[in-house]
Amino acid sequence: AIRDSGIAREQIFLSSKLNHKDQYAAGALRTVEQQLRSFGVEYIDLVSLSRPASDVSAQAAAWKVLEALYDGGLIRALGVCNFDLSVLPQFYAAARVKPVYLQNKFSIYEIG
DSSP states (O other), rough: TTGOOOGGGGGGGEEEEOGGGOOOHHHHHHHHHHHHHHHHSSSEEEEESSSSSSSSSHHHHHHHHHHHHHHSSSEEEEEEEEOOTTTTTHHHHHHHOOOOOOEEEOTTTTTT
């Protein structure tokens, strides 16, 4: 669809997430490589972790993979989703490439 749109790739901001099931090193690499092929692009503008993982070491390994892909130019920016203040400072301190995007779900039906 991107190729067929006639819009220059540089004019499109492409964002993706890693499913919580892929937040480990091999899963992160496999998923991003698959997304690049599926989207038919050379890079993804933003890749985010979908939520904090229960296994912090596996999550750290996945983030290191994303950092390497970022260093290689395959990802332009990294982000996190649904990381609250109890998790974010520790994650931020351990990350070499800091997340530049934070998406959190809020609902007027689930206050607090």
